Amino acid sequence: MQLPATGDEVGASSIGTAQAKSRRRDKIRWSYTLTSWLGLLPFLLFCLLFEILPAVIILEGSFVDSNTNAPTLNNYQRLLSVPSNIHAFQNSVALSAVTALLGSIIGFLASYGIYRLRSNWLRNFLIGFSSIAANFAGVPLAFAFVATLGVTGFVTVFLKNMLHLDLYNLGFSIYTFWGLVLVYLYFQLPLMILVSVPALAVLRPEWREAATNLGASGTTYWRRIALPVLLPSLIAAALLLFANAFGAYATAYALAQGNINIVPILISFVVAGNVGIDVGLGNALAVGMMVVLVVAVFIYTAMLRRVSVWQGR
Amino acid sequence: MSAVQQKSRARAFIVSLDALFLLLVVIYLVVPLIATLVFGLQGGKGLDVHSYQEIFTDKNFGQTLQLSLELALATTLLAVILVTPTVYWVQMRLPGVRIVLDILSLIPFAVPPIIMSLGLLEVYGSSNLLINVLSLGLVPILSNNPFNIVNTPQLLVCAYVIVALPYVYRPIDNSMRAINTTVLTEAAYSLGSGWWRTFLRIIMPNIWPGIISAALLTFSTVMGEFTLASLFGIFTFPIYLNEVGQSDAHKAASLAVLSFLLTLLCVLGIILLVRRRPGQQVEIAAAR
Numbered sequence: 201m202q203l204p205a206t207g208d209e210v211g212a213s214s215i216g217t218a219q220a221k222s223r224r225r226d227k228i229r230w231s232y233t234l235t236s237w238l239g240l241l242p243f244l245l246f247c248l249l250f251e252i253l254p255a256v257i258i259l260e261g262s263f264v265d266s267n268t269n270a271p272t273l274n275n276y277q278r279l280l281s282v283p284s285n286i287h288a289f290q291n292s293v294a295l296s297a298v299t300a301l302l303g304s305i306i307g308f309l310a311s312y313g314i315y316r317l318r319s320n321w322l323r324n325f326l327i328g329f330s331s332i333a334a335n336f337a338g339v340p341l342a343f344a345f346v347a348t349l350g351v352t353g354f355v356t357v358f359l360k361n362m363l364h365l366d367l368y369n370l371g372f373s374i375y376t377f378w379g380l381v382l383v384y385l386y387f388q389l390p391l392m393i394l395v396s397v398p399a400l401a402v403l404r405p406e407w408r409e410a411a412t413n414l415g416a417s418g419t420t421y422w423r424r425i426a427l428p429v430l431l432p433s434l435i436a437a438a439l440l441l442f443a444n445a446f447g448a449y450a451t452a453y454a455l456a457q458g459n460i461n462i463v464p465i466l467i468s469f470v471v472a473g474n475v476g477i478d479v480g481l482g483n484a485l486a487v488g489m490m491v492v493l494v495v496a497v498f499i500y501t502a503m504l505r506r507v508s509v510w511q512g513r
Numbered sequence: 514m515s516a517v518q519q520k521s522r523a524r525a526f527i528v529s530l531d532a533l534f535l536l537l538v539v540i541y542l543v544v545p546l547i548a549t550l551v552f553g554l555q556g557g558k559g560l561d562v563h564s565y566q567e568i569f570t571d572k573n574f575g576q577t578l579q580l581s582l583e584l585a586l587a588t589t590l591l592a593v594i595l596v597t598p599t600v601y602w603v604q605m606r607l608p609g610v611r612i613v614l615d616i617l618s619l620i621p622f623a624v625p626p627i628i629m630s631l632g633l634l635e636v637y638g639s640s641n642l643l644i645n646v647l648s649l650g651l652v653p654i655l656s657n658n659p660f661n662i663v664n665t666p667q668l669l670v671c672a673y674v675i676v677a678l679p680y681v682y683r684p685i686d687n688s689m690r691a692i693n694t695t696v697l698t699e700a701a702y703s704l705g706s707g708w709w710r711t712f713l714r715i716i717m718p719n720i721w722p723g724i725i726s727a728a729l730l731t732f733s734t735v736m737g738e739f740t741l742a743s744l745f746g747i748f749t750f751p752i753y754l755n756e757v758g759q760s761d762a763h764k765a766a767s768l769a770v771l772s773f774l775l776t777l778l779c780v781l782g783i784i785l786l787v788r789r790r791p792g793q794q795v796e797i798a799a800a801r
Contacts, residue, residue: 251629343769385541443623
């Protein structure tokens, strides 16, 4: 690493040369900073072209009439005046919140189970399996659940033949809200396990010993020590799960071919559907989604910053 | 029964709560896999491999799989080549800029693929003065001949690099911070090594686990990506999967099993390549 020219080591020199040297030093320092930034240029340009500008154009486009290019709030008015658009947001938020909540509670309990396992081999196996399952999303996941719990799915038929239990007569359907919750949990639970097993490592055995020595019961230990320490990571994990479900498109699309009213599917219909393209409304819907997600990501990072206190970083 | 035994039994009951949930979760994760495998094999009457034979003789299967593999490979290479030197450069030269990289790698969470595809179609599909100025004139070059990337696999690869950015940046940044880059770099420089040589011969081998995780996560993400390809109208493997699945549920189940195996291979690759490098530990320890 070339270090910037520092300190004038030759002491006895005239004022003139000292000034010239300091000027040269400034020049070197300046060119050093410039090359530093130049090295960053390819990455920054790439992000500008394919990450920042798409977000900027959506934000701009949501305030512009897509036919006349005049500034307008019409896109947002149309978003708010149609009840099915509002329903899409309600469904999306409810679906993401329910799967994030169930996913983080059940997933946390399961990862505590993994954390307490005595067998290292089994623990590594379960973590490896979780990372496979967390990556198994989208179209294949939807078809796997159709094959499992669809009308002619393996488990549906099995329950009907063996236990005379007809799920679809009982009102269950994989294509409804709760069916979708069941499908989404397939990638939410493993993700929670992957995130919270490392988070559990901050719990030191000494804390438990100290608490027990001072007369604390298991419940007190959890309520007063373990949970307060873990809470920021759990909240961060829940928000990650929320964002993960909120942006998911392929799973729901492949499952019901668009017969579920959630925002990502609505956007794809508005901008690429058969009915007629309304880019302005699509932009307004996308901005609505981004606002929800930015809030989630912001709280997520704020929580992670609190976690780092316990990890001593 | 002594009091101690009773107490330990009560504790065993509490302990079993998390074990119970773990068991339930594992069952929930395993059952659909087995059910899908069996369902795919049930194509006709009884057990047969008919649907697999049909899939392997389908021309579209081979073509879309090849396209997806090429896209995944290109994305992985581009992402690693773009991110790794940048992270190293920032750590050595501009440590204050790390926050910018952190934010850039978080944006894909706030801008999911469905929004990105909409934005990219607008950026490269129509002429917009604001975008032309903000992109320093690059967008008009890229959306007109001879460098037209509108609706091409090249644009898809660039979009995938952004989608995969969080999975690429995190592991590489983490492993770069786990080794002492400053000491390694100064040692290499004092022995007369240049920037690229230091980066390729000293830094890269030391952060290899991070790069492998990043690469395989990217690879498996691209192999399964549906949203962007669907809105760009490019016929990749997941699009083919969706198309087949609408007409034949048994074939779709078999295809789902195949893509599960693909994911399995990627994750196994991470586990085997990253964990089992005996020389690694020594090198990192020496660097501290």
